[in-house]
Amino acid sequence: MNTSLNTPSLLLNVTHLSLQFGGVQAIADLSLKTYSGEVLAIIGPNGAGKTSLLNAVTRVFDPSGGQIYFKDQDLTQLPRHQIAKLGIARTFQNIELFETATVLDNLLLGRNRFFQGHWWQQVLHTPALARLEEEARAEVETIIDFLDLTAWRNSPISGLPYGVRKVVELGRAICAKPELLFLDEPASGLNPEETRDLAFWIDDIRKELGITVVMVEHDMSLVSAVADRVICMAQGRILAEGSPAEVQSNPLVVAAYLGA
């Protein structure tokens, strides 16, 4: 058991975040907190700003206002590629894998934020670098075991079925050993069986690896199965917050989905 589970601390603190694209207000004055050790699900109808929120936090978009604090670090002041170094990893809605590379290389790339040898060690392939590569490979192998990817280890991504690609992308994010993991619609395009596997993995990611998970998801069966807390967004604002059952029965949420 990870000790941080017992004493939850504030991990991500978003305050008064707003994001505008011209006249479109994607996120309006949104505040939310994420505590270590929890699984937070963000739901909401299409165009609610869920993915925009994820993209604002991972610095794909520059927010128009507000602060995003990860522990004591203001993320809005950081360049985009520095986010991973803090221990934040993410997956994408429309799988962003390195298509022609093998599963193994994709997962090794997940470890990019760790030291991979000085440039001269890489050019000369020194014994120290070979050891470093072996250690990286060993780390990756544990993730391959964890996610049951052994059969696909050396296959290029371009030949893999959709469900496996989703898992590889999840694996690549875990290889970065993040503290905070964002999953953007992890179950979209998966069949019920794969979704059930995913629920177990998300549970294990939290319990065994001690990673805090924030996921954007539409599949309420998955959300109910794994999430501790659910936030429902609509039109860039938070509509409701609470346990999965509470949010599901909230009249505002029902209205937002059904347009009543």
Added chain:
Amino acid sequence: MRFDYHTRYREGFALWRSPFDRNLYALLALILIVLPWVVTPFALGELSYLFILSIASLGLMTLTGFTGQVSLGHAAFVAIGAYGHAWFLSKGLPLPLSLLLTALMSAAAGLLVGIPAIRVSGLYLAMVTMAFAIIVEQVIGHWSSVTGGFTGLAVNDPSLWGASLAGPKTFYYFCLIMLCLVLLALLNIMRSGTGRALIGIRESEAASYALGISVKGMKASAFALSAGITGLAGALLAHHLKYLTPDGFTLLLSLELVLMVVIGGLGSLRGAILGAVLISLLPTAISRIKPFLPDSIAKQFGLETFIFGFVLAVFVLFEPMGLNGRWLKIRTFLESFPLYRRDTFKRNKRYMKSERYR
């Protein structure tokens, strides 16, 4: 049937996949070493030229094949390398130091072009690099005090610790060793973190950012590395040509280099060399078959350009993975012989890529 049986992780990224592979490459090395005693000095010169082109092709492959950045102006880096090396040698610098300085100077020029490359990509980047090549060509033509202008510049013979390397045999070995060093360095880079990051940038910039790869910095570094290697090829080319004029480094050379990496197979070092072999042998092959062609075709102006274009079109249509792709298919067929699946290399339909952001 061939199976990988690894007992240590380092066997997974070894240079040779099996003892058989190692023996095959050892045989190739042996052939290349004894070749000077078998072939004519003229053929030896052509082979040296082939090695030089291979180095340049490897340079462009680093950029276009691995990092996914198009360049239609790599002749400029060959020219900068050739003139820079000739100038350094004329100032009395020893050969190794001059080669090093040439590579660094060319890399600096690459960085200069690489900086706009951070902002533009694809077709626009192709135009920027092409413009750079045209500018360099003009500068060389008009900066007579250093480059000799259109009258040209003689290159000092290469010598190392008092021994001349200008003879066909010694120059052949000199080029072969340089090619091996460049190839080995690139092989090592491509199987380590930097190489993976380059491929990452080529395949998905969004994911590269999310994994902490400094995309802009890597793109600029890839330009510098590529230009440095290409400049090194230019330095060797200066010795091969012995006399430099601006018309040796035109757009045609840039296009030949692009042909090499595309026909060889983008994203593979083996492809860069196979492409260089094919493109440099093609003119010789054409002149050999000319006597057998009817006069109306053989005397036709632009026959070579036509055949170059034709070969490229054939590859793009029938073998987009290039010579390396064909090689991999044959190898896989032999290795999995009775159990080869016919659709192993069939390209899958791509899934929808909507809402992509960079």
